[in-house]
Amino acid sequence: GAGVSQSPSNKVTEKGKDVELRCDPISGHTALYWYRQSLGQGLEFLIYFQGNSAPDKSGLPSDRFSAERTGGSVSTLTIQRTQQEDSAVYLCASSLSTGRDEQYFGPGTRLTVT
Amino acid sequence: GENVEQHPSTLSVQEGDSAVIKCTYSDSASNYFPWYKQELGKRPQLIIDIRSNVGEKKDQRIAVTLNKTAKHFSLHITETQPEDSAVYFCAASRSGGYNKLIFGAGTRLAVHP
Numbered sequence: 001g002a003g004v005s006q007s008p009s010n011k012v013t014e015k016g017k018d019v020e021l022r023c024d025p026i027s028g029h030t031a032l033y034w035y036r037q038s039l040g041q042g043l044e045f046l047i048y049f050q051g052n053s054a055p056d057k058s059g060l061p062s063d064r065f066s067a068e069r070t071g072g073s074v075s076t077l078t079i080q081r082t083q084q085e086d087s088a089v090y091l092c093a094s095s096l097s098t099g100r101d102e103q104y105f106g107p108g109t110r111l112t113v114t
Numbered sequence: 115g116e117n118v119e120q121h122p123s124t125l126s127v128q129e130g131d132s133a134v135i136k137c138t139y140s141d142s143a144s145n146y147f148p149w150y151k152q153e154l155g156k157r158p159q160l161i162i163d164i165r166s167n168v169g170e171k172k173d174q175r176i177a178v179t180l181n182k183t184a185k186h187f188s189l190h191i192t193e194t195q196p197e198d199s200a201v202y203f204c205a206a207s208r209s210g211g212y213n214k215l216i217f218g219a220g221t222r223l224a225v226h227p
Binding site: 095 | 120146148150156157158159160163165203205207209213214215216217218219220
């Protein structure tokens, strides 16, 4: 079946502009996670959704970062007033439910802030 | 805070040799430990995982061991092949409820023919 998809695959933006990154989880998966992977680094947790609620936003680096999920499916991660340090690959993962551990990742969005 | 340390950061082996990657975690409440393989420019792929009620798990050439007392877990790849070349990430989380994954920094494995 279809896996997790993300769009765009690449995004180049100028410093100070806002960007929106989209994640489509696997159909039927209720839990959705956003992670960030800086060049040559491990994955850093950003935010988690169960349904449309975000019980844990503790990983968001600043108030310029926000995310929402509608209809228990698609999620959007928004970065306002982008900075060069925001450049990274943003990965989305989904799992069947919070009672199921396995997380499946999308291909990521590579964000470059110039 | 929660932390996962992973060693080595790079590993180079000859085809057919074994490779071992080790991780240590800090959160004693962690009880789910997945391993992901990430090829260049690709998404992380779950290759094997282990839960705290199990000490060892095998899947063909891949095995994972867990020592909860020492808070260590390891990935073992036997009879390595060039297609095993990738970056491998360990992670730890608390199972049930929600399970934010805390990742290690990754190990770049190179298997030379």
